[in-house]
Amino acid sequence: MEPAVTKEEGGTPAARPAGGAPAERSPRGRASRRRTSALPFLFLLPALVLLGALVLYPIGYSLLRSLFDRTGEDFVGFDNYAELFTDDGILTALTNNLIWVVVAPAVATALGLVFAVLTERVRWGTAFKLVVFMPMAISMLAAGIIFRLVYDQDPDKGIANAVWVGVHDTFAESSAFPKAHPGRESPLEPSGGGSFTTTDPVRAGTPVSLPLVGVAPDVMPEEAAPARPATADPARITGVTWQDFTRGKGVGTLNEPDATEVGYPGMRIEAVKDGKVVERATAAADGSFSLSSEADGALLRLPAENFRQPYNGLEWLGPSLVTPAVIGAYVWMWAGFAMVLIAAGLAGVPRELLEAARVDGATEWQVFRRITVPLLAPVLGVVLVTLMINVLKIFDLVFIIPPGSAQDDANVLALELYRKGFAEDQPGVASAISVFLLLLVVPVMWFNVRRIRQEGRQR
Numbered sequence: 001m002e003p004a005v006t007k008e009e010g011g012t013p014a015a016r017p018a019g020g021a022p023a024e025r026s027p028r029g030r031a032s033r034r035r036t037s038a039l040p041f042l043f044l045l046p047a048l049v050l051l052g053a054l055v056l057y058p059i060g061y062s063l064l065r066s067l068f069d070r071t072g073e074d075f076v077g078f079d080n081y082a083e084l085f086t087d088d089g090i091l092t093a094l095t096n097n098l099i100w101v102v103v104a105p106a107v108a109t110a111l112g113l114v115f116a117v118l119t120e121r122v123r124w125g126t127a128f129k130l131v132v133f134m135p136m137a138i139s140m141l142a143a144g145i146i147f148r149l150v151y152d153q154d155p156d157k158g159i160a161n162a163v164w165v166g167v168h169d170t171f172a173e174s175s176a177f178p179k180a181h182p183g184r185e186s187p188l189e190p191s192g193g194g195s196f197t198t199t200d201p202v203r204a205g206t207p208v209s210l211p212l213v214g215v216a217p218d219v220m221p222e223e224a225a226p227a228r229p230a231t232a233d234p235a236r237i238t239g240v241t242w243q244d245f246t247r248g249k250g251v252g253t254l255n256e257p258d259a260t261e262v263g264y265p266g267m268r269i270e271a272v273k274d275g276k277v278v279e280r281a282t283a284a285a286d287g288s289f290s291l292s293s294e295a296d297g298a299l300l301r302l303p304a305e306n307f308r309q310p311y312n313g314l315e316w317l318g319p320s321l322v323t324p325a326v327i328g329a330y331v332w333m334w335a336g337f338a339m340v341l342i343a344a345g346l347a348g349v350p351r352e353l354l355e356a357a358r359v360d361g362a363t364e365w366q367v368f369r370r371i372t373v374p375l376l377a378p379v380l381g382v383v384l385v386t387l388m389i390n391v392l393k394i395f396d397l398v399f400i401i402p403p404g405s406a407q408d409d410a411n412v413l414a415l416e417l418y419r420k421g422f423a424e425d426q427p428g429v430a431s432a433i434s435v436f437l438l439l440l441v442v443p444v445m446w447f448n449v450r451r452i453r454q455e456g457r458q459r
Contacts, residue, residue, distance in 0.1 A: 059438065066431035080432035089408065090433070093416040096323055097440075100394060100412065103324075105387035108331045109380060112338025116346050117368065119339075129343065133336035140333075144400025147329040151316035151401065161313030174310040176221045177264060181307075183213040183244055185254060194304030197272070204296045207232050208239030211255050212264065212302075215243055223265050225285040227257035237291040239300070241267050241283050263287020268306055271295035319409040322402045326410055329397050334390070338383045345379030346372070378455060385448045392441050413437050 069076050084090050115132055119125030135143065152158030155165045182188040182196055188210060191197035202208050207230035220243065227242035242263045244255060267283040271291055278298060281289040316325045349372065357367045373380070395414035402410040413433055421430030 062431040062434045066428060066435050068428055070426055070428055072427070076428065080428045081436070083429055084432060084436055087429075089411060089419075090413075090416055092408065093411040093413045096410065096412050097392065099323055100327065100391040101388055104327050104330050104334075104391045105384050107327070108334045108387055109338050109342075109383050111331065111335040112340075112342050112383065113373075113376070113380065115335065115339040116343040117372065119343070120346065129336075129339060132339055135333045136336050138333070140396030141400060143329060143333055144397050147325075147332075147397070148401050150329075151325050153312065153315060153317070155313055158313075158316070160316055164313040165311055168311050168313070172311070175306055175308040176219075176266060177212070177215050178307055178309045179214045179216075180212040180243075180264070181214045183211060183254075186211055187255070188212075188302065191301060194307055195301055197299050197301040200299075201297045202237050202239075202271075202295065202300055204237055204293050205232055205234040208237065208300060209255055210239060210241035210269070210300065210302065211244030212241065213243065213245050215264075217243075220262060221265050223285050224262040225265070226259065227261050227263040227287045229257055230288055233290070235293055237271070237293075237295045237300075239269075239289055240287045241269070241289065241302070242287040257287075268303055270301045270303055271298040272301050273298045277301075317402055317406050319406060322406045322410040326397050326401050329401060330391070330394065334387060338387070341383050342376060342379055345376050349375050378451075381451060382448075385444055385451075388444050389441055389448075392437065392444070413440075 065072065066080050067075060067077060069079075084094075115129070119128050122128070138146075149157065150159050151161075153161060155161040182190075187198050187200070187208075188196040189199055198208070198210070209230070224243075227240055230238040230240045232238065240257060240263065242257050242261050244257075244261060246258050246260050263286040264283055265285045265287070267287070267289075269281045269283065269289050269291070270277045271279040271281075271294070279291050279295045281291050283289045314321060316322070353371055353375075354367055357371055358364075362370070393414055394412055395418065398407075398410050398412050398415050399418070407415075414437065417430050417433040417437070420426045420433060
């Protein structure tokens with residue numbers, strides 16, 4: 001039987017064995033196949049080199065360095081890892097990282113979901129999304145500087161306290177005279193609790209003088225008018241309370257209103273008999289006040305509420321609130337990111353399901369809770385996991401926003417890594433922190449990859 005005839009490369013007939021098995025390929029064909037199979041690796045080579053230099057090598061070096069002491073010469077095993085659970089600063093960082101992982105992603109995702117759902121129903125939804133997403137265009141450094149000013153303790157500088165103080169003063173007005181007190185030879189004396197009381201009872205027909213000092217002229221109320229001596233009234237108790245101070249040494253008369261001295265408008269006066277308040281009065285713009293004859297024989301008291309220190313708001317960057325404050329800055333930045341991704345997922349939700357539920361009598365809350373949220377579960381999972389990985393590595397905001405006195409209370413692992421490695425010269429401990437941080441991130445990343453593969457198989 002004659003061998004079958006086949007064609008080699010180039011169209012030349014080639015002999016083929018009678019059993020039908022192909023003849024051995026030519027050396028030129030095998031070389032061509034090797035070049036073809038190696039070509040993808042040549043394209044991947046630059047990326048693999050960068051991956052090895054920037055990712056694999058640092059990880060390997062950090063793992064190795066974490067097993068040595070400060071100098072890098074003596075092998076200490078897992079002593080650096082043991083310090084992670086004994087050092088107070090690292091324990092605080094671990095606690096704060098746990099708070100970050102639990103709170104920040106959940107709040108940012110929830111806000112993103114609310115924004116995405118609500119903006120679907122308004123005409124200016126696109127503009128609103130643009131405004132909410134805009135903080136993503138700001139660097140962490142710039143956002144930290146912005147919120148350092150937002151959380152400033154002074155209400156005249158920090159907008160957070162300006163709003164908080166404004167709301168507080170709406171329901172509990174602050175005093176205009178927090179530092180006022182009796183001067184020399186004053187008829188007033190301290191009576192406990194921050195109040196001042198006259199030393200002698202008052203009588204109808206005898207004007208009463210209640211001089212005070214201690215209020216800076218530039219913080220006196222705008223409505224304050226020049227004080228004038230009270231006019232006697234036989235049927236009433238009349239008096240005046242004023243700022244008994246005139247600029248210049250030896251100028252003015254003590255315990256008597258002078259031409260340049262102004263009254264205490266709004267000052268509250270109480271008439272007290274046998275420990276009970278029998279009447280109250282409020283001073284006019286010039287400090288004058290008047291009480292009925294019921295106050296005859298009473299002691300006049302200026303209650304402590306006249307001298308209450310002004311409310312300066314919350315200490316946002318203090319030990320107790322610094323971590324929630326920094327988380328608030330993070331949510332301000334990343335809620336827009338969550339909103340955009342969730343809005344993209346919401347666009348793919350079948351509208352007929354929502355309309356069918358409404359036709360069947362479901363309320364908007366029921367539609368949202370039982371249809372919208374379950375259909376958005378894959379997108380919500382992506383957003384939540386992405387933010388969890390992000391907050392595990394948070395550094396910039398915690399480094400910039402808290403002042404030096406509160407940075408220990410706001411500490412996180414990434415910041416503690418920086419401090420151990422550069423400020424305290426403990427590279428072994430810093431390397432252990434970095435390896436530990438990697439171990440915390442890997443399970444979240446594994447979960448994310450596994451979920452993405454499952455979704456791919458379902459499709």
